[in-house]
Amino acid sequence: METRAHRFVFIFLLLFYQLSVLADRGFSEELDDVLEMDLKQLMQMDVLVTSVSKRPQKLHEAASAIYVVSQEDIRRSGATNIPETLRMVPGLLVAKVDQNNYAISSRGFNRQTTSNKLLVLIDGRTVYGPGVSGVRWVVQDTMLEDIDRIEVIRGPGAALWGSNAVNGVINIITKTSRETQGTLLAGGAGTEEKGFGSLRYGGKIGEKFHYRVYGKYRDRDDGKNSDGREAFDEKQMFQSGFRSDWQVSTKDHLTLQGDYYETQLENDLRSEFVSFAPPSTILIRNEETDTGANFIARWNRALENDSAFKLQAYYDRVSRNSNRINTTVHQLDMEFQYDFRLGERQDISWGLNYHFSGFDTDTAIQVLRGSQDTYSFGLFIHDEITLIPKTWSVILGSKFEHNEFSGLEIQPNIRTVWTPNPKHTYWAAVSRAVRIPGASEDGLQFNSSGASAGPPFVVRIIGDGRTEAEELLAYEAGYRAQIQENFSLDIAGYVFQYDNLIDLTTGTTFIETTPSPTHAVTPLTFDNALKGEVFGMELSAEWRPYDSWRLALGYSYNTIDLRLTNPSAVSSAENPEGEPNHIFNIRSYLELPHDLEFDTLLYYVSEYTEREVDGYTRLDLRLGWKPTPQFELSLIGQNLLEDQHPEFGNDIQFRSEVERSFIAKATFRFK
Amino acid sequence: MFESFSMKFIRASTFPLIVLLSISVFCLAPSFAAGPDSREYVLKAGYIYNFTKFIKWPDRANGEIEKKGLNLCSAGEDPFGNILSKLAQKLKKKKNKLLIIPRVSIKKMAQCHILFVSQSEESRLDQILFRVKEYPVLVIGDTPGYAEKGVGINFYLQKNKIRFEINREALKKAGLAVSSELLNLGRIVPGRKMR
Numbered sequence: 127m128e129t130r131a132h133r134f135v136f137i138f139l140l141l142f143y144q145l146s147v148l149a150d151r152g153f154s155e156e157l158d159d160v161l162e163m164d165l166k167q168l169m170q171m172d173v174l175v176t177s178v179s180k181r182p183q184k185l186h187e188a189a190s191a192i193y194v195v196s197q198e199d200i201r202r203s204g205a206t207n208i209p210e211t212l213r214m215v216p217g218l219l220v221a222k223v224d225q226n227n228y229a230i231s232s233r234g235f236n237r238q239t240t241s242n243k244l245l246v247l248i249d250g251r252t253v254y255g256p257g258v259s260g261v262r263w264v265v266q267d268t269m270l271e272d273i274d275r276i277e278v279i280r281g282p283g284a285a286l287w288g289s290n291a292v293n294g295v296i297n298i299i300t301k302t303s304r305e306t307q308g309t310l311l312a313g314g315a316g317t318e319e320k321g322f323g324s325l326r327y328g329g330k331i332g333e334k335f336h337y338r339v340y341g342k343y344r345d346r347d348d349g350k351n352s353d354g355r356e357a358f359d360e361k362q363m364f365q366s367g368f369r370s371d372w373q374v375s376t377k378d379h380l381t382l383q384g385d386y387y388e389t390q391l392e393n394d395l396r397s398e399f400v401s402f403a404p405p406s407t408i409l410i411r412n413e414e415t416d417t418g419a420n421f422i423a424r425w426n427r428a429l430e431n432d433s434a435f436k437l438q439a440y441y442d443r444v445s446r447n448s449n450r451i452n453t454t455v456h457q458l459d460m461e462f463q464y465d466f467r468l469g470e471r472q473d474i475s476w477g478l479n480y481h482f483s484g485f486d487t488d489t490a491i492q493v494l495r496g497s498q499d500t501y502s503f504g505l506f507i508h509d510e511i512t513l514i515p516k517t518w519s520v521i522l523g524s525k526f527e528h529n530e531f532s533g534l535e536i537q538p539n540i541r542t543v544w545t546p547n548p549k550h551t552y553w554a555a556v557s558r559a560v561r562i563p564g565a566s567e568d569g570l571q572f573n574s575s576g577a578s579a580g581p582p583f584v585v586r587i588i589g590d591g592r593t594e595a596e597e598l599l600a601y602e603a604g605y606r607a608q609i610q611e612n613f614s615l616d617i618a619g620y621v622f623q624y625d626n627l628i629d630l631t632t633g634t635t636f637i638e639t640t641p642s643p644t645h646a647v648t649p650l651t652f653d654n655a656l657k658g659e660v661f662g663m664e665l666s667a668e669w670r671p672y673d674s675w676r677l678a679l680g681y682s683y684n685t686i687d688l689r690l691t692n693p694s695a696v697s698s699a700e701n702p703e704g705e706p707n708h709i710f711n712i713r714s715y716l717e718l719p720h721d722l723e724f725d726t727l728l729y730y731v732s733e734y735t736e737r738e739v740d741g742y743t744r745l746d747l748r749l750g751w752k753p754t755p756q757f758e759l760s761l762i763g764q765n766l767l768e769d770q771h772p773e774f775g776n777d778i779q780f781r782s783e784v785e786r787s788f789i790a791k792a793t794f795r796f797k
Numbered sequence: 798m799f800e801s802f803s804m805k806f807i808r809a810s811t812f813p814l815i816v817l818l819s820i821s822v823f824c825l826a827p828s829f830a831a832g833p834d835s836r837e838y839v840l841k842a843g844y845i846y847n848f849t850k851f852i853k854w855p856d857r858a859n860g861e862i863e864k865k866g867l868n869l870c871s872a873g874e875d876p877f878g879n880i881l882s883k884l885a886q887k888l889k890k891k892k893n894k895l896l897i898i899p900r901v902s903i904k905k906m907a908q909c910h911i912l913f914v915s916q917s918e919e920s921r922l923d924q925i926l927f928r929v930k931e932y933p934v935l936v937i938g939d940t941p942g943y944a945e946k947g948v949g950i951n952f953y954l955q956k957n958k959i960r961f962e963i964n965r966e967a968l969k970k971a972g973l974a975v976s977s978e979l980l981n982l983g984r985i986v987p988g989r990k991m992r
Contacts, residue, residue: 157880161888165844
């Protein structure tokens with residue numbers, strides 16, 4: 127395994143020698159935009175990263191393991207959806223389950239529907255579903271061209287973001303409508319992506335009010351099963367949305383945005399929810415229609431003395447409908463945040479939030495709790511104390527949150543950053559984070575089909591309310607360096623101690639006579655059955671040997687050691703210990719004469735024993751031609767080394783494999 | 798448990814160490830590129846380009862600029878990396894000539910039309926300002942306190958946005974005429990008594 131990885135390094139070192147063409151940094155396009163702006167427009171532009179402290183901060187001074195995917199990185203990756211853009215992030219495991227579903231996690235615990243310790247937000251709206259306890263990537267989309275950046279924090283962010291930000295936070299941030307003026311038309315087709323297109327128009331009313339509207343469509347082909355047969359997982363989706371930014375006065379900024387989508391997808395399930403009410407036939411293959419709508423309003427106000435407040439509210443509704451299951455999840459969220467400076471040395475933020483989620487479901491799922499409407503409210507406080515100006519600071523903060531599943535949860539952290547000079551940054555942190563059980567783990571019961579031959583037999587998945595929150599105590603440290611003007615390095619290491627991890631435990635099979643027919647039931651009950659340690663490190667480096675050649679590298683090592691806390695319990699669920707230990711990627715961005723760009727992306731993921739997936743290497747190439755800022759043409763080849771390979775397992779759904787594919791894409795921009 | 802962790806650590810460290818070592822071998826070739834906060838400096842480059850539209854150099858310097866191009870220098874550790882040279886490339890297409898002189902020596906500073914003084918030169922700032930005192934040089938910085946000490950335009954950050962302060966006396970002493978529009982957008986700083 128490691129010798130293979132060594133070989134990649136060797137190959138790329140050879141590449142360093144062979145390529146001596148001049149290359150680029152990737153800000154070239156940004157600079158084009160900036161040159162078009164006047165001073166007033168420049169004064170509206172955001173400079174820095176926000177995720178780590180919930181207030182703007184310089185990336186290299188951040189006291190956590192953060193990685194930022196820029197718009198340029200997205201454009202040059204050739205990715206056609208959000209999950210694919212995340213492959214480049216060091217330490218993230220991105221595994222494609224089938225054409226629709228992805229399993230994504232940082233620092234372990236990657237699961238298909240319940241990669242449940244990673245919080246994901248799009249423009250401040252959480253897309254972590256309370257029903258599935260995780261992110262359904264299949265319905266997360268937006269105009270890729272309008273994404274400003276994706277900030278990925280590995281490790282807990284719970285002191286700011288609250289529960290479920292246990293082993294990572296992904297913040298997808300779109301551009302303001304001021305930055306997306308004019309028309310953008312992008313479209314293409316390929317062997318897997320049968321056709322996709324998106325159209326955006328950005329306009330303004332006066333100098334203070336900017337808006338954009340967009341629509342996009344995608345038609346994706348079925349994947350292939352491991353035996354080469356066509357899988358049952360194609361997808362068609364349509365999404366549209368808008369955003370408006372109104373600079374009401376020099377101090378007030380009002381943002382309204384919203385999206386609507388409709389996705390039709392095919393599922394090839396290994397088992398299905400069973401209801402003994404007719405019709406009781408078990409449909410393994412089904413078609414599902416998902417619709418979603420959301421609306422956010424946000425008011426930012428700048429006050430005297432560098433203080434500011436933010437007030438945000440959103441509503442989000444997602445429904446899934448097929449002939450077997452119908453569920454709707456509503457979420458309403460309100461948030462207030464206030465930032466101020468106390469004296470010369472303290473930057474303080476505090477905030478309040480309220481979250482409601484409602485869960486409607488059909489008869490196949492039995493509700494054990496009285497109501498599926500749940501509330502949580504919280505308070506956070508964050509104090510950044512400068513001990514030695516520009517050199518040493520300490521951050522103290524905590525989130526206090528009350529939820530209906532596990533009551534009051536206190537999630538504090540302490541962080542410190544030491545910057546002896548602008549080129550070197552050392553940081554360390556200790557934090558506590560919890561994941562509160564989702565509705566399926568605490569309050570629901572449903573039957574899943576067992577073996578189909580013989581007398582009726584069901585597996586009953588029971589969330590009977592006995593679960594408590596999963597707890598994490600995390601120790602992290604890192605080092606960031608600008609070793610040379612053209613070479614930067616980022617290393618982070620961590621030891622995570624988990625307790626009360628929720629898992630399914632198997633009970634004794636029994637016979638049930640009602641409802642008829644008589645059937646056997648094997649109960650699987652959610653319980654806090656596991657504890658253990660996770661340990662690992664991540665490394666990323668960026669090197670620009672020439673003006674027009676940029677190389678980036680990411681490597682991560684992760685290992686998980688878990689044990690059962692209840693000796694009588696038999697864990698029947700997946701074992702996270704069998705996740706890949708090594709993830710490696712190296713990317714080359716090269717700018718050639720005649721406005722050509724040549725980009726190489728190589729990914730390696732080591733053996734995934736739990737999923738019976740061998741280690742694999744994936745090579746993507748992109749040739750771009752950008753003769754003018756208005757027009758761009760890309761030819762993209764993905765997974766070029768193999769006809770097909772699997773990235774994930776066969777548990778809930780039959781997996782389909784990742785095939786070699788080609789895409790051609792054109793982008794036009796008009797003022 | 799922790800014993801097995803230390804073994805795992807050793808195993809885990811060998812591979813990244815090899816990667817690190819191999820990379821460091823190749824880092825000896827110096828080249829100018831942007832640092833980790835490049836977006837900030839891309840925006841600042843945009844500001845500097847815009848400033849040239851609002852500032853008028855005295856006739857002689859202006860003649861030079863029109864004929865040979867504008868000399869944009871930086872003193873000390875250059876936080877712009879290769880952003881300024883890229884800017885020059887792009888402006889060339891627009892028929893605006895910009896000559897970039899990174900890490901300009903103190904002797905040649907008087908030839909600059911714009912001089913960006915990096916934070917690394919904080920201790921030598923007085924010396925630099927003294928050197929360009931009699932010349933039409935627009936001195937720009939992005940370090941707190943620079944404007945008060947006599948730097949013409951000094952960037953600062955406020956609410957994640959770039960702002961700038963202007964020392965009017967310093968600009969006047971350098972013989973630079975500033976449009977009122979620029980003065981309205983910046984924060985006026987009373988400079989300390991110029992020597």
